Amino acid sequence: MESRIIKFYETTLRDGEQTPGVNYFPEEKLAIAQELAAMGFDTLDCGFPVSSPGEFEAVRMIAAQIENAEICAIARAHPADIACAWDAVKIANHSAIQPFISVSPLHRQVKLGKTREEVLEMARSAVALARTLTENVDFALEDSTRTEHDFILEVCEALLKEGVRFVTLCDTVGVALPWEFGQLVADVKREFPRIRISAHCHDDLGLAVANALEGLRNGAERVDTCINGLGERAGNAATEDVVMAIRTRSADMGLDVCIDTTKLVPTSRLVAKLSGMEPQWTKSVVGRNAFAHGGGIHQDGVLKDARTYEIMTPESVGLTAAHRRMHVGKLSGRAALVAQMRELGYELEKEQVNRSFEMAKLLLGKKRELEEMDLRYIAKCVTTKTVV
Numbered sequence: 001m002e003s004r005i006i007k008f009y010e011t012t013l014r015d016g017e018q019t020p021g022v023n024y025f026p027e028e029k030l031a032i033a034q035e036l037a038a039m040g041f042d043t044l045d046c047g048f049p050v051s052s053p054g055e056f057e058a059v060r061m062i063a064a065q066i067e068n069a070e071i072c073a074i075a076r077a078h079p080a081d082i083a084c085a086w087d088a089v090k091i092a093n094h095s096a097i098q099p100f101i102s103v104s105p106l107h108r109q110v111k112l113g114k115t116r117e118e119v120l121e122m123a124r125s126a127v128a129l130a131r132t133l134t135e136n137v138d139f140a141l142e143d144s145t146r147t148e149h150d151f152i153l154e155v156c157e158a159l160l161k162e163g164v165r166f167v168t169l170c171d172t173v174g175v176a177l178p179w180e181f182g183q184l185v186a187d188v189k190r191e192f193p194r195i196r197i198s199a200h201c202h203d204d205l206g207l208a209v210a211n212a213l214e215g216l217r218n219g220a221e222r223v224d225t226c227i228n229g230l231g232e233r234a235g236n237a238a239t240e241d242v243v244m245a246i247r248t249r250s251a252d253m254g255l256d257v258c259i260d261t262t263k264l265v266p267t268s269r270l271v272a273k274l275s276g277m278e279p280q281w282t283k284s285v286v287g288r289n290a291f292a293h294g295g296g297i298h299q300d301g302v303l304k305d306a307r308t309y310e311i312m313t314p315e316s317v318g319l320t321a322a323h324r325r326m327h328v329g330k331l332s333g334r335a336a337l338v339a340q341m342r343e344l345g346y347e348l349e350k351e352q353v354n355r356s357f358e359m360a361k362l363l364l365g366k367k368r369e370l371e372e373m374d375l376r377y378i379a380k381c382v383t384t385k386t387v388v
């Protein structure tokens with residue numbers, strides 16, 4: 001089966017910057033944009049130009065310098081926002097704008113104070129206006145997953161008539177279950193087979209990646225993601241997770257990505273440094289434990305053949321085999337200890353291994369993890385006549 005290549009709307013520089021506590025300087029945004037463009041992401045959502053002069057300048061600087069990715073900016077469904085967003089991105093080789101509006105009953109009533117009809121008209125006229133500036137107009141339906149189904153369809157129909165390119169269905173609050181989000185995409189695609197859908201999913205229930213994948217499986221062409229899963233509250237679907245889930249299970253999903261996966265970890269580290277937000281140690285793909293093994297049974301397996309406990313290689317995400325870590329701890333086994341000792345230059349005989357192991361376990365009753373100096377001390381004890 002021929003795999004369908006999915007597109008990315010990479011929003012590390014926009015939704016990712018809405019992470020409370022994150023604030024990039026313009027040159028930092030540019031540095032991240034360069035990495036993302038080099039990896040092959042189709043569209044970079046670079047910011048919300050009308051929000052501040054600094055943001056406008058940052059987006060314009062990226063638009064002026066990035067050649068091999070589409071540069072997009074967002075705008076509320078207001079004429080002034082749309083004009084400002086277009087001003088910021090129009091010098092790019094490839095540019096796009098994405099106006100948005102909230103469509104759910106709760107947001108219409110509480111946030112906007114508008115009726116269904118008024119919201120529909122604002123969305124329609126935003127796309128109509130934006131289309132006078134560029135053909136590359138996407139439109140995002142904020143809080144789609146808490147919106148009446150028939151209203152979503154009504155808005156989609158109006159936007160298609162105005163020449164919208166992508167319609168972004170948003171699980172803005174991260175409340176959808178995977179089969180619900182998949183069903184939403186499927187229903188819209190069934191009604192409007194020629195519509196192109198982007199899936200924007202938040203991670204409040206830890207389901208952002210699962211929801212995004214269900215969206216893609218049900219016909220969405222594009223997915224919105226952030227490096228390290230940054231974004232509002234619990235963040236967005238993590239770029240590295242979506243990329244590696246599809247790459248690793250491509251044959252089973254009938255989907256693939258056109259992304260240089262060997263830049264995933266370096267880009268994750270850059271974003272971690274500039275955002276000041278380190279991914280948790282057990283974070284999939286890019287966490288510092290993603291290729292670390294703690295249990296003795298696991299370590300023994302990995303030392304014999306890494307495929308026993310790893311479904312992707314460190315090399316495939318930009319690390320080396322040397323980054324594969326055998327943690328020497330309370331639960332680890334002889335194989336990891338021997339491997340670590342070998343790395344430090346000690347070839348131990350069987351009896352020495354046994355004594356080392358005993359010493360290691362004794363020490364681990366006192367401290368959580370053995371460091372290099374502990375291992376060297378143990379090696380020294382077992383390779384000399386010292387009685388312990």
Ligand code: MN
Binds near residue numbers: 202231
């Ligand atoms: Mn969002």
